[in-house]
Amino acid sequence: MELVQMQKSLQDYTKSLFLDGVLDSQFLQLQQLQDESNPDFVSQVVTLFFQDSDRILNDLSLSLDQQVVDFKKVDPHVHQLKGSSSSIGAQRVKNACVVFRSFCEQQNVEGCHRCLQQVKKEYYLVKNRLETLFKLEQQIVASGGMIPAMELGF
Amino acid sequence: YYYSSMAKDGGVSCLRSSEMLNVGIGGMEPPPLDLDEVHVLAVDDSLVDRIVIERLLRITSCKVTAVDSGWRALEFLGLDNDKASDEFDKLKVDMIITDYCMPGMTGYELLKKIKESSSFRQVPVVIMSSENVLTRIDRCLEEGAEDFLLKPVKLADVKRLRSCLTGDVKLSNGNKRKLPEDSVSVDTSLPPPPLSLTFSTNSSDSSPPLSPVEVFSSPLSSPEDDDDVLTSSPEGSPMSEESPIRRQKMGSPGLD
Numbered sequence: 001m002e003l004v005q006m007q008k009s010l011q012d013y014t015k016s017l018f019l020d021g022v023l024d025s026q027f028l029q030l031q032q033l034q035d036e037s038n039p040d041f042v043s044q045v046v047t048l049f050f051q052d053s054d055r056i057l058n059d060l061s062l063s064l065d066q067q068v069v070d071f072k073k074v075d076p077h078v079h080q081l082k083g084s085s086s087s088i089g090a091q092r093v094k095n096a097c098v099v100f101r102s103f104c105e106q107q108n109v110e111g112c113h114r115c116l117q118q119v120k121k122e123y124y125l126v127k128n129r130l131e132t133l134f135k136l137e138q139q140i141v142a143s144g145g146m147i148p149a150m151e152l153g154f
Numbered sequence: 155y156y157y158s159s160m161a162k163d164g165g166v167s168c169l170r171s172s173e174m175l176n177v178g179i180g181g182m183e184p185p186p187l188d189l190d191e192v193h194v195l196a197v198d199d200s201l202v203d204r205i206v207i208e209r210l211l212r213i214t215s216c217k218v219t220a221v222d223s224g225w226r227a228l229e230f231l232g233l234d235n236d237k238a239s240d241e242f243d244k245l246k247v248d249m250i251i252t253d254y255c256m257p258g259m260t261g262y263e264l265l266k267k268i269k270e271s272s273s274f275r276q277v278p279v280v281i282m283s284s285e286n287v288l289t290r291i292d293r294c295l296e297e298g299a300e301d302f303l304l305k306p307v308k309l310a311d312v313k314r315l316r317s318c319l320t321g322d323v324k325l326s327n328g329n330k331r332k333l334p335e336d337s338v339s340v341d342t343s344l345p346p347p348p349l350s351l352t353f354s355t356n357s358s359d360s361s362p363p364l365s366p367v368e369v370f371s372s373p374l375s376s377p378e379d380d381d382d383v384l385t386s387s388p389e390g391s392p393m394s395e396e397s398p399i400r401r402q403k404m405g406s407p408g409l410d
Binding site: 026029030032033035038041044045048049052076079080082083084086087088089 | 200201202203205206209210213255257284305306308309
């Protein structure tokens, strides 16, 4: 595939993530922080987010599987995930965490289980999409091209 | 344990060694202390947020030390024990930016300890929080916080903080800034910030069905459980006291 085509594909793909609400403007903020001195900043931060989130989701599954659910343990985890997903612009994960927290507040175990499933669903979705996005970027760079700056006017 | 390193663009940060391996930063000698450079101490228990705030600060030409708790911050500042230590007189910290919700010591508690110390009380302290809770903001500003940033923090927020800092007078002995005799707070040396910038528009505010949920902090979450020490109203206040739409920064003495 030609370089120009690859760059166009990347732009279209990125745009679709915003239009679908998978990513929000905070992701653009992260991209602004990437430059020649820190060319992998976004993928580094996102990778840390994935590692952090994998751990949190695991802890959440364990906590919710207990005979007696300790909401004092569950809520801080959700709060943490809400924060980190917000910081990288993973909008749907963040929104799912907000709903999750309200069920924690109500100490609704059934509701929390459903929320965890929803959070996981959104998380795996954004993880998958971002991994694809980074692959597209790598292909462009490997072909000697530049990653086009995201246009904000859509 | 954690140690300093120099990232490619010359910034200095304190990351735990496991974190450093993950971000691929090699261990190098920290550069010599440059008294003209702005040095910021960033405090956040979230690794992702620490990396982001550190980058935001470095890209605005600050030297950064990032730590993961209030205790580590006090340790860094030499405030963690009662013994006065001479080596901390040379420590130059121009601003402290801290998350509010942290396990153990909250950002508010850290703010109080800094304002109680003779060596660092004049250092501007900025609080960051993901929750737009007016009682929280009031409480922090009353305790002497310089500013309150709503997370996720944006480049424009940090640029604004940075431009406020360059207006301050620096003495050659480092961290103690001399204030005009007639001023009570550090705010008088700052240009009044545009009110709309403190709470920048973000998606959490623009999704209406979720904002009301966002405003009420959960009484169950332990990192936020600091209402015991306060006399102000609890954070689970009725809607009439807190509006998710309100974006104004609360005025602190000396700003108007």
